[in-house]
Amino acid sequence: MRFQRSLDLNQRLSKSIASRVWCPLIPAAADNIIFASAEGAYLYDVDGTRYVDFNNGKGSVLLGHNDADVNSALQSFAESNQNVLTGPSEKIVELAERIAAESPGPENQVAFFSTGTDAVRAAASIVKQATSKQLLASSGYHGWDPMWQPSNGLLEPNEHGVIDVFFTPELLETCIARYGEKLGGLILSPDYVYLQKETYIVLFDLCRQHGLLIVVDDVKQGYRYGIGPSVQQFGLNADLYVYSKGLSNGRRVSCVVGDRSLMRAAEGFTYTTYYESSSVVAALATLDKLKAKEGYQIIRERGDKFLQGLRGRLAESGLPIEVNGMGNLFQFVFGSDELSTAFYEAAVWEGIIFYAGDNQTPSLAFTEAVYQEVQTSLDRVLSILIERFAGLIGMEVSPERRFLTAWGQMDGASDCLSVQARIDWTQRLVYPRQPVKS
Numbered sequence: 001m002r003f004q005r006s007l008d009l010n011q012r013l014s015k016s017i018a019s020r021v022w023c024p025l026i027p028a029a030a031d032n033i034i035f036a037s038a039e040g041a042y043l044y045d046v047d048g049t050r051y052v053d054f055n056n057g058k059g060s061v062l063l064g065h066n067d068a069d070v071n072s073a074l075q076s077f078a079e080s081n082q083n084v085l086t087g088p089s090e091k092i093v094e095l096a097e098r099i100a101a102e103s104p105g106p107e108n109q110v111a112f113f114s115t116g117t118d119a120v121r122a123a124a125s126i127v128k129q130a131t132s133k134q135l136l137a138s139s140g141y142h143g144w145d146p147m148w149q150p151s152n153g154l155l156e157p158n159e160h161g162v163i164d165v166f167f168t169p170e171l172l173e174t175c176i177a178r179y180g181e182k183l184g185g186l187i188l189s190p191d192y193v194y195l196q197k198e199t200y201i202v203l204f205d206l207c208r209q210h211g212l213l214i215v216v217d218d219v220k221q222g223y224r225y226g227i228g229p230s231v232q233q234f235g236l237n238a239d240l241y242v243y244s245k246g247l248s249n250g251r252r253v254s255c256v257v258g259d260r261s262l263m264r265a266a267e268g269f270t271y272t273t274y275y276e277s278s279s280v281v282a283a284l285a286t287l288d289k290l291k292a293k294e295g296y297q298i299i300r301e302r303g304d305k306f307l308q309g310l311r312g313r314l315a316e317s318g319l320p321i322e323v324n325g326m327g328n329l330f331q332f333v334f335g336s337d338e339l340s341t342a343f344y345e346a347a348v349w350e351g352i353i354f355y356a357g358d359n360q361t362p363s364l365a366f367t368e369a370v371y372q373e374v375q376t377s378l379d380r381v382l383s384i385l386i387e388r389f390a391g392l393i394g395m396e397v398s399p400e401r402r403f404l405t406a407w408g409q410m411d412g413a414s415d416c417l418s419v420q421a422r423i424d425w426t427q428r429l430v431y432p433r434q435p436v437k438s
Helices: 004-016 068-080 090-101 116-131 169-182 197-209 230-234 260-266 278-292 295-317 337-349 368-388 399-410 419-430
Strands: 035-039 042-045 050-053 108-113 135-139 162-164 183-188 213-218 240-243 254-259 321-326 329-334
Touching (some): 050 368, 116 213, 169 183, 169 197, 213 230, 321 399
Antiparallel strands (some): 042 050
16 A cells, blocks of 8 residues: 555554644545655655655745755764854854845844744734834734734734734724724735735835834745845835744744844843754855855746746646746645645645645755656646546636635735625634624
8 A cells, every 4th residue: 555654654643743733645534644755856755655845844945855065064063063052153143144134224133043933923022022012913824823813803902912904904004093002013924926016015104104013924935035035025124024934944943133223122032942053054054055056046937937837738628727826936726625635635646745725835956857747747637637527627716716725825815806805705714703794
């Protein structure tokens, strides 16, 4: 049986590990595929099957799995006995200086953390301390921390003082009018697939007009399209930035960056392994290679070429499947849940791991040869789906399906519906017990 060892190990996994982190599933089963190794664009499971990996550790692997240059830097560092936890090393100073210089602002400081969730929570705390205001507007996903849990109703603060405005300028405007001087800032996790530049400009302008601090939760997007914060592509600047996934090719590191006048509030944010520097070394090696190899541009160009061909084949199939986004990050949208499930399961059988229902994030290891392999495998997937879902051929993807799928990627309301429709759907999704106003 193809997945026998994975099935056997899942029994041990479920008994010993409490957290149920999403990872690729065995088709038609609720069990995880258990992996043995990874190299470049490929994963290898414990049963010996090879997969092309579009998940890439939820987008944290930009160079490719176990990149040789990063591994070499880590090996040299481990053999040098330079990893000191008692106090700072030159490496952590070097990384802090680099990130500070690559973020807007003349006097930036950096605070390091282990995960994006930790860093975003720290950024929220900095805003509250700096402004002496206990309410925060929010948009997007900021991690598993309970402080981001939904409130009891639209534009009501949760128990941690967070008010979700779901990337909708009209909701932010109402939030400002309702809470006024109690509101300290806006923290948002940007999306560049489903939100237009104009939406960000209006959100930022509202904050500036009313003296709100802006935090860009760039855990996913920072250092993905280029050096530094992602909102720079729109000519926008925030007060604080949070980076993580784009920094270290999957190693555990995150940070908050901002002007020293704000960052004074982070002085006491520390933990036992603060100065552990293997992740710092991985980050320096990763950023060096992405810059030297023009990695951001190459990922985009190769990915865009692949998507152009894929969109053509999807159109020829007649199936209601869309691909939205660009070569660095994209998402599939399906006309039905059944078609979505069948696509992702068939892809696994054909040796492709996608992040089901979320964004796909190719790495620099995706060469032309890798993409050709994927195209061949996806042709087989589409042949299976055309036969199985012949009744869907010619069907269009509805705006509502597009909106719901976008929500799975950005945890907020996309621009694909009218303002009132976005608000109505937001209430249905997040506050089902609260009546929708017509």
